[in-house]
Amino acid sequence: MKELHLSLYRFDPEKDQRPYMSDYVIEMNDSGNMMVIDAIRKAQEQDSTVTFRRSCAQGVCGSDGVNMNGQNGLACITAVSDVAIGNKLEVRPLPGLPVIKDLIVDMKPFYDQYEKVKPFLDNDEEVTTGHERLQSPKERDRLDGLYECVLCACCSTSCPSFWWNPEKFVGPAALLQAYRFIADTRDKQKAQRLKKLDDAFSVYRCHGIMNCTSVCPKGLNPSKAINEIKKELRKIG
């Protein structure tokens, strides 16, 4: 690919009545490929008003989640060749969250749900052993695939249940974190955590379509974690 026809979602609530798409022609580097974030930066060199959020640019901070040709992902670790159709690429903000400007969304509804699941170890028992709370290797293994989430919101914003009910449905990212602490043997609030999730919306609004799992840039499986929570809920009846 010599050049990329990049189309970016533009919206400035202070100026624009409606969102619109801006087109840019991006010259590709010698390899004929580049990361999506680099293409966006090249567009920004042409038009400095293009606004997007980024930080580490290596898939760790999770701040550059966008929708690329219909698929959510991190712009910094997604190659143009993986998402472009021919030499065309359309980049939009993550769906379902209010747009602040251009590709930047307001993450508040997402973080509100994250806060609800109390994403921290809750254990009031005093430690008298003289060392930290220990786990067996097997108990520790259960947390693999649960703690690595970077909170990019790619999963929750690809979930129709979250689009329709962002205030009531906890969403895959927060549920993954909820299960991370439910599964942690050091946490002593398992029953309370489960009780809080046992309503028609929090967990059961997930119908298992697995968009979350297919878009997770870290290769995690929130859908499996949600099913594990449902199993735990059924155990306590």
Place this chain on the structure above:
Amino acid sequence: MGTLFWYLQRLSAVVILSYVLYVAISFFVKPYNISAAIWSSDIDGISFKIFSTLFLFSMFFHGIVGLKAVEDDYLSKRTIGFVSSTLSEFSLIFRIIFRVFVAMVVLVTTYVFVLNYLV
């Protein structure tokens, strides 16, 4: 409540599937096409009436849970707002109309079922 509804929805699905399978298998196994008397004696039997009543209520419960999800997802102010912000102001009215429609279907079906079959 979430888990209770999860169980009830699956239980009602089992009843619905069992009923449909029972009727479908009976249709092929028994010579209904030869004698209407066999057909009618089966349908008028007390066990079939109980099974049919159970099926009807399971269908109502299963359907209402599903339709409630449809209402919550697609008749909310937020979702209608994706189509039109003006229409979204009337979301409560849409929900009431939807609920009345569902209630009418349940009531009329129950009335017809009780009057024409059970009594």
